[in-house]
Amino acid sequence: MQDKRDNKTSSILIIYTGRPRSLVNLYPDNGLANLAASLIKNGHTTKILDFGTVETIRLMVPRIISLWLKRIYVHREKLWRKLWRNIQLFCIDQILSFFRKRFEHKISHDILNIIQTEKIDFVGFKLFTGNGFRSAVSISRRIKQSFPDVKIFAGGPAIDGGRKYIYNLCECFDALNYGYGEETIVMLAEFVQGRRKLEEIPNLIFKKAGKIITTPRKWTKNLDNMPFPVYDENVYLSMKGNQKVKVIVFDDSRGCNNKCAFCYHPWKGGNFIRTKTAKRIVDEMESMITKYGISSFRFAGSNPPPKLIESIADEIIERGLKVSYFFMTRADFWDEERFRKIKRSGALSIFFGIESGSQYLLDKINKNYTVDLIKRTVMSAKKAGIFVIGSFIFPLPFENKATLEETLTLIRELKFDSYIILPPFVEPGSDWANNPEKYNIEILINRVKLIKSWLYFDPINPPCLLPLVYKIDGKNVRQIFNERNNFVKILIKEGIFRSAGESDALLSYKVGLSPEELSHLLNPLFFSGDYVAISQILKRLNKPL
Ligand code: B12
Numbered sequence: 001m002q003d004k005r006d007n008k009t010s011s012i013l014i015i016y017t018g019r020p021r022s023l024v025n026l027y028p029d030n031g032l033a034n035l036a037a038s039l040i041k042n043g044h045t046t047k048i049l050d051f052g053t054v055e056t057i058r059l060m061v062p063r064i065i066s067l068w069l070k071r072i073y074v075h076r077e078k079l080w081r082k083l084w085r086n087i088q089l090f091c092i093d094q095i096l097s098f099f100r101k102r103f104e105h106k107i108s109h110d111i112l113n114i115i116q117t118e119k120i121d122f123v124g125f126k127l128f129t130g131n132g133f134r135s136a137v138s139i140s141r142r143i144k145q146s147f148p149d150v151k152i153f154a155g156g157p158a159i160d161g162g163r164k165y166i167y168n169l170c171e172c173f174d175a176l177n178y179g180y181g182e183e184t185i186v187m188l189a190e191f192v193q194g195r196r197k198l199e200e201i202p203n204l205i206f207k208k209a210g211k212i213i214t215t216p217r218k219w220t221k222n223l224d225n226m227p228f229p230v231y232d233e234n235v236y237l238s239m240k241g242n243q244k245v246k247v248i249v250f251d252d253s254r255g256c257n258n259k260c261a262f263c264y265h266p267w268k269g270g271n272f273i274r275t276k277t278a279k280r281i282v283d284e285m286e287s288m289i290t291k292y293g294i295s296s297f298r299f300a301g302s303n304p305p306p307k308l309i310e311s312i313a314d315e316i317i318e319r320g321l322k323v324s325y326f327f328m329t330r331a332d333f334w335d336e337e338r339f340r341k342i343k344r345s346g347a348l349s350i351f352f353g354i355e356s357g358s359q360y361l362l363d364k365i366n367k368n369y370t371v372d373l374i375k376r377t378v379m380s381a382k383k384a385g386i387f388v389i390g391s392f393i394f395p396l397p398f399e400n401k402a403t404l405e406e407t408l409t410l411i412r413e414l415k416f417d418s419y420i421i422l423p424p425f426v427e428p429g430s431d432w433a434n435n436p437e438k439y440n441i442e443i444l445i446n447r448v449k450l451i452k453s454w455l456y457f458d459p460i461n462p463p464c465l466l467p468l469v470y471k472i473d474g475k476n477v478r479q480i481f482n483e484r485n486n487f488v489k490i491l492i493k494e495g496i497f498r499s500a501g502e503s504d505a506l507l508s509y510k511v512g513l514s515p516e517e518l519s520h521l522l523n524p525l526f527f528s529g530d531y532v533a534i535s536q537i538l539k540r541l542n543k544p545l
């Protein structure tokens, strides 16, 4: 008789982040594509169920509601209508929550069916915070009730921040993966086969005899050894047709050797940088072009070294590849020559984490560069013809009238092509959360409640619905959001504000529009859930070069 331990496992990997609200919610998930690659390389079978699709929009927003939302969008600026608009939005929200629940019921049903018919051994959830978190938890509960023997694991940003506190909210997960999961998932499959104990698996949190156990962290040392991510249609089911935006998020580097006070990235990725080699990266790009016909890339690294990007550019130019790409970086260690080269190789847009124009505040958040350096770098990128997105946090702790003026002066001088103006979020894992008193931040609730509110928090809620969980400089969350909104209003009034996103910057040329025009075209469609128009645009955006 064959031992269960010899049988390879069969699994499904699930991601559901609620109704897609913008193009980035339709990107394929590189984390799950990596996990699938590791499982398949080790002989296991797996399928990815990614519900970030146009079909999800269709099922969640009835046509009549979509038309109603479109009307509200058109009249959104009229002040006298604000109250009336909010009443309508509230009613629509109630109706849509019925359709959301119906949709979630349907996907739970489909998942249970797959588990039964395909004899699934384990299910893996990728969890973001916000919209999809609550639903993913309730789907997991249903799976546990119907199939108590099927193991359920979870990983992703919600776990990185929530860690062991996730068990305060839900007991249905057999183990949680923090950090990265390529090696962990294979060992979890071996655990399911009965060949390994959970205690032996790194990067894990699980409950045993009422005690929560966290196993030590292990970093993947050589990123070049990881298998190429898998986006095959028979594995990544929603890659079929035009349900997703055909952009590959590229795992170029992990970690960051800075420690900005607000940032969670070094906590997730490590306070040191590891990179793939330029050769491996461009090999992977070539393989994505030949296998899937996709040549638009979004680098995943939070802070890839400029030297690496330059070597990638050299390699792309040498091989004569036709690609376009976008990446995030700090505004330092760059010069115009480098920018020109990467532009030639296909870099269309760069996101700079600027945060503030005040040196005093930059020092307070440990940003570790000067306003002068920001100016030099951003000017050089603009001269090289790259679409530059500047990301700011407003109001930062210790913000005052003078610092506000300094940031405005910087913005007026640099005139970014687009802006992201975020209010300050106190994310678990950041120094703001770990040492709030250093930053004049007062956390008003205990850790369990704070994590809970973070896990369920949806930033698209209007300020009046925001949970009042912390104060910064004595201001509550609603006041902070209002200050941020007033800051944006100043930029709009001065005619400087632009709000094209990374995907607009990366893809707009495919439909002959500027990034801003594409953003203006798409915003009302996503706001109103107009899946017909979104599908038509996706078809054009997804055409190979
Ligand atoms: C690149 C990026 C994107 C890409 C790719 C998404 C992704 N892979 O997560 C795109 C552009 C699509 C994106 C979109 C969004 N993003 Co983003 N993104 C990032 C960024 C910069 C890197 C993520 C990445 O690629 N990491 C590398 C891959 C390999 O890791 P991974 O995806 O986490 O997957 C690994 C592990 O988590 C684990 N794992 C994951 N799932 C599972 C499941 C199981 C069972 C197991 C065992 C393991 C496991 O194993 C995977 C492989 O190692 C991070 C910040 C950061 N540095 O982490 C923000 C970040 C993840 N994004 C964030 C946000 C808010 C978003 C959006 C919600 C933004 C929006 N406006 O809608 C959307 C949501 C996407 C969606 N599907 O709807 C937040 C998450 C906040 C949160 N707590 O949920 C982060 C942390 C940034 C931040 N500090 O605010 N993002």
Ligand code: SF4
Binding pocket: 256, 257, 258, 259, 260, 263, 264, 265, 266, 302, 303, 330, 353
């Ligand atoms: S904000 Fe950027 S540079 Fe600062 S720690 Fe985070 S990833 Fe690193």
